[in-house]
Amino acid sequence: MSRPLSYGPAVLVGGTLAALALVAIFGSDYHVALAVAVTSYIVLATAWALFSGPTGYVSLATVAFFGIGAYTVAVLGDALPWPVVLVVAAAIGLVVALVVGLSTLRLSGIYFVVFSFGLAELIRQLVTWYEVNIGRSVGRYVFLDVTQAGLFWQLFGLAVAVFLVGWLIGRSRLGLALRVIGEDETVARHCGIDTTRAKLMLFAVSSMFITVTGAVMAPRWTYIDPAIAFNPLISFQVVVMALLGGAGVLYGPLLGAVPLVLLFDLIGAHFPNHFSILLGLVFVVVVYGLPKGVAGLVGRATSMEHGAGSPSPRTRGEGGSPQSGETGEGAPPYPREAPSPDIRAERANVDLSPRAGRGDTRLGVSGEPLLVIEDLSKSFGGVRAVDGLSFAVARGSIVGLIGPNGSGKTTALNLISGALPPLGGEIRLDGDAITGLKPDRIVHRGVARTFQLVRVLGDLSCADNVTAAIAFREQPLWGDEARHQATALLGRVGLDGRDAEPAGNLTYIDSKRLELARALALDPKLLLLDEWLAGLNPTELQEGIALIASLKRDGLTIVMVEHVMDAIRSLCDRCVVMNTGKKIADGTTAEVLADPAVVRAYLGGADAED
Numbered sequence: 001m002s003r004p005l006s007y008g009p010a011v012l013v014g015g016t017l018a019a020l021a022l023v024a025i026f027g028s029d030y031h032v033a034l035a036v037a038v039t040s041y042i043v044l045a046t047a048w049a050l051f052s053g054p055t056g057y058v059s060l061a062t063v064a065f066f067g068i069g070a071y072t073v074a075v076l077g078d079a080l081p082w083p084v085v086l087v088v089a090a091a092i093g094l095v096v097a098l099v100v101g102l103s104t105l106r107l108s109g110i111y112f113v114v115f116s117f118g119l120a121e122l123i124r125q126l127v128t129w130y131e132v133n134i135g136r137s138v139g140r141y142v143f144l145d146v147t148q149a150g151l152f153w154q155l156f157g158l159a160v161a162v163f164l165v166g167w168l169i170g171r172s173r174l175g176l177a178l179r180v181i182g183e184d185e186t187v188a189r190h191c192g193i194d195t196t197r198a199k200l201m202l203f204a205v206s207s208m209f210i211t212v213t214g215a216v217m218a219p220r221w222t223y224i225d226p227a228i229a230f231n232p233l234i235s236f237q238v239v240v241m242a243l244l245g246g247a248g249v250l251y252g253p254l255l256g257a258v259p260l261v262l263l264f265d266l267i268g269a270h271f272p273n274h275f276s277i278l279l280g281l282v283f284v285v286v287v288y289g290l291p292k293g294v295a296g297l298v299g300r301a302t303s304m305e306h307g308a309g310s311p312s313p314r315t316r317g318e319g320g321s322p323q324s325g326e327t328g329e330g331a332p333p334y335p336r337e338a339p340s341p342d343i344r345a346e347r348a349n350v351d352l353s354p355r356a357g358r359g360d361t362r363l364g365v366s367g368e369p370l371l372v373i374e375d376l377s378k379s380f381g382g383v384r385a386v387d388g389l390s391f392a393v394a395r396g397s398i399v400g401l402i403g404p405n406g407s408g409k410t411t412a413l414n415l416i417s418g419a420l421p422p423l424g425g426e427i428r429l430d431g432d433a434i435t436g437l438k439p440d441r442i443v444h445r446g447v448a449r450t451f452q453l454v455r456v457l458g459d460l461s462c463a464d465n466v467t468a469a470i471a472f473r474e475q476p477l478w479g480d481e482a483r484h485q486a487t488a489l490l491g492r493v494g495l496d497g498r499d500a501e502p503a504g505n506l507t508y509i510d511s512k513r514l515e516l517a518r519a520l521a522l523d524p525k526l527l528l529l530d531e532w533l534a535g536l537n538p539t540e541l542q543e544g545i546a547l548i549a550s551l552k553r554d555g556l557t558i559v560m561v562e563h564v565m566d567a568i569r570s571l572c573d574r575c576v577v578m579n580t581g582k583k584i585a586d587g588t589t590a591e592v593l594a595d596p597a598v599v600r601a602y603l604g605g606a607d608a609e610d
């Protein structure tokens, strides 16, 4: 949403459509037919990229929807007025997309590709079966009085509509959600995005455009059978066109569709028997030579011109220290409400007495704790990663979750944040059970997290990384207000003035700052930090500790998995120690770090003694 407005794409799209319109008005029959083919593929490839571009879900189901549209016309074309036929086709496409989407959009990567291909084949076989066994003939005649020019103008209208819808989606929360999903679906869920719903909505919109295109194109054939209407080549051609042009931007597929339709027309005329081989060759060249398409090349050239061509490498622990004064107390105020007097009172009441001991869920916490974990467990195959874990976290406190490598700390955080479903036990936040809820629901209850391996959305700007959370939290904001809040949060973590910078350019420490800003943007009650301080140099570490301390001063409750003992000592009110999935200690930091069982299991004598 913070991308600068550029008229280049609008001129490109408008100019191309205007040129096609001129061909349709003044061209010969052959040229009008060519304009029809080009426009139909512009619509198909752009509609395909509406969904597959931002999400990265490569769908080979294009022809399934295209064929549904064509067959709707073949069956109903004579019986109903033309606009009604198109509406019925769109409705059927919508229903099929919703059913298919609900059952498949949980799949990702190659599984989705294979399924989408299988879907097209399945629908083709079903139609063939119906025609042979019920209809008693394989094909159907389509006798509709539509001229080539009439066909062109319908497609032209569809093209205008698909660009308009794509433009609107690109500027909407849904558009941002899809870009986040495409970058990192796990992060998307932890930003509060209902990823299934977002994907489903766009899949349905994209499929409706494809279905209506199939319907509009049907009269062109006069006779159709399943082999024509569900020809898998259509799916492959659409993918190749979108990839050649660049599926990441709205105008990209157009850049691929125009030259390839012309090329395919040439190949079809002169080498009809070699069409598939040449299509395969084009596909290989596109995938290897232009992974981000022509639009990607244009984007790179433009950014080089503006001096932003070579992103600095994202190297763990390398340089990039923030300027002094950017963190901690000197930073602009974190835009969340100050802790209420109640919370302050409860914090004052936290019992950190040495009696607070092992295995007792509520010991050490007076009043209703913010987070209560009871008898939580999780297994991976034969490995019991978390085994009967119980502890509580007082409001406004920082609890360190510590233990040797592989003791189950990250798994415990994953269970709390909803990244993993527990095997057993209960998690309560503010008195309400959140056990087993999806991450986006848990985010809306007030839990935010960072990840052990930092996860920023590299192709999005820093501001968009933070806005993704602001736009999908429980009390979402959008537009200028969201942008201002994103800027303030970036300043809060020491990333002043970096709003427009792609997150992929950030150094390791700055990526961590950005991830923290994104978590804070969710306006959480509880923040889960997974080794947020790992890999920092001594200066960065001190700044990181100051930053976390300032969050606590603002009233945030924090559970931090950490191996950096200096941070544990200076930040944590209490510590829960895990070993082989079980809690082995729970008490004040000083008490726990002096516990011989803890020393034996984890710290080693030297560190425990300093």
Ligand SMILES: Nc1ncnc2c1ncn2[C@@H]1O[C@H](COP(=O)(O)OP(=O)(O)OP(=O)(O)O)[C@@H](O)[C@H]1O
Pocket (backbone or CB within 6 Å): 380, 383, 384, 385, 403, 404, 405, 406, 407, 408, 409, 410, 411, 412, 452
């Ligand atoms: N997705 C997974 N699949 C299979 N095993 C897993 C998975 N995640 C964690 N484990 C196993 O569960 C156990 C606990 O792992 P976990 O990452 O929670 O430990 P940890 O205390 O966070 O370790 P570290 O301090 O090294 O990050 C380990 O034996 C680990 O191999």
